[in-house]
Amino acid sequence: MIDVLTNGFLTNPIPIQFTGNYCSHGCVYCFSNINNPKRKLDVKGVLSQLKNFKKRDDLASFYMREKYPILFSNNIDPFSKSNQPYVNDLILTLRDLEIPVALATRGGQGWKDIYQEITPSVFYVTIPYSDDVIREKYEPKAPSLSERWEMTEELIKQGHKVIISINPLNKTFCSNPLEIISEAQKLGVESFVINKLHLTPKQQSNLTDREKSILGTELLTEAKSKGFQDNWIDQGMEMMNYCSENNLNLLGMDTGLTNSNYFEFKQCYDNLLPTLDDFFNWVSVTKEIGDYIYFEEFYNFFSVRLPDLQGNISKYIFNRAVINDKDFYKKMDLRNLLHLYWQHSKAGLNIPANYPSFSWVKKQYSTKLDFLFDDEHNQIMIYHGDEFNANETVII
Structure with missing residues (x-):
């Protein structure tokens, strides 16, 4: 098939x-x-x-x-x-x-x-x-x-x-x-x-x-x-x-x-999907070492380069077994899907774990050490460029 x-x-x-x-x-x-x-x-x-x-x-x-x-x-x-x-x-x-x-x-x-x-x-x-x-x-x-x-x-x-x-x-x-x-x-x-x-x-x-x-x-x-x-x-x-x-x-x-x-x-080929490598190339042009990278930038990059996907896009969730809340499958949109790829530790790309040019940012709050989030509670990455960091997270 x-x-x-x-x-x-x-x-x-x-x-x-x-x-x-x-x-x-x-x-x-x-x-x-x-x-x-x-x-x-x-x-x-x-x-x-x-x-x-x-x-x-x-x-x-x-x-x-x-x-x-x-x-x-x-x-x-x-x-x-x-x-x-x-x-x-x-x-x-x-x-x-x-x-x-x-x-x-x-x-x-x-x-x-x-x-x-x-x-x-x-x-x-x-x-x-x-x-x-x-x-x-x-x-x-x-x-x-x-x-x-x-x-x-x-x-x-x-x-x-x-x-x-x-x-x-x-x-x-x-x-x-x-x-x-x-x-x-x-x-x-x-x-x-x-x-x-x-x-x-x-x-x-x-x-x-x-x-x-x-x-x-x-x-x-x-x-x-x-x-x-x-x-x-x-x-x-x-x-x-x-x-x-x-x-x-x-x-x-x-x-x-x-x-x-x-x-x-x-x-x-005339028609291809964008890849993470295309995103890396965009980051290298638009970001300096030490800059933050936000989910909104990740979403905006891919959303304009992906075709107007038709059909059940939840099929793109490869490792469904690790996701507890499956209620959103039937009405999943591209933003939901890209959010999983952005920060789900098991179903996503897990960029900071796999590429030393990136880390998640953590911050010491008054009561605990936790990730740094944007206004919509999306985790934030930091760009290391060629100053590689093998740690999945860095503390600011």
């Missing part, structure tokens, strides 16, 4: 994604297959969407009407054997409807049949290994590394934009990820994405004994940890320094400073 990219609101410029069958590449740590190993494409449902999107009032149809790109996908590889040739047929149908696509892939079947038939598009190509022997252990049915590099080269020659995803980044998979960056750089790649291996305890309980044995105790322990291990941070810092010195972009080690993240998307 084609649906809202819920966990990408304000962090990904693409608003919707396609989900099809389970992925036959068989990566042992694939959260999507682990969550739903028997997932099957609802063919009738997709056909209904294609037939009726011009008159339906849901968010996915709205974005299709407005010709926003569709991501293929966080949940499948479009070129896995289990999703071909149907995905290519769908991409060509979308092309005829003038609805663009972006593709996240390790390669496989069908990409050679499609890449010359679509307008310049963004491809996330996943290459978290520099050694095929190691790759085959954890991604046994996925394409070889040489096949992925060949695909990357051909896509760029055709005019597509490639972002290399070193995800998951882990020393077990690749001891020196700068080798991957250097190889991609030679081909003309300018942006890279990194993230840690994530597998919650519940997801790990769904792994087979064989999959657990392949991953091993150390990887499984790291994967269920919410924090970042020192060796991951060390690798990330080394990559960040290299990318900074070579005018490359590294998404996943962001600081909150001005950046050119997602510039490839702006070169390929």
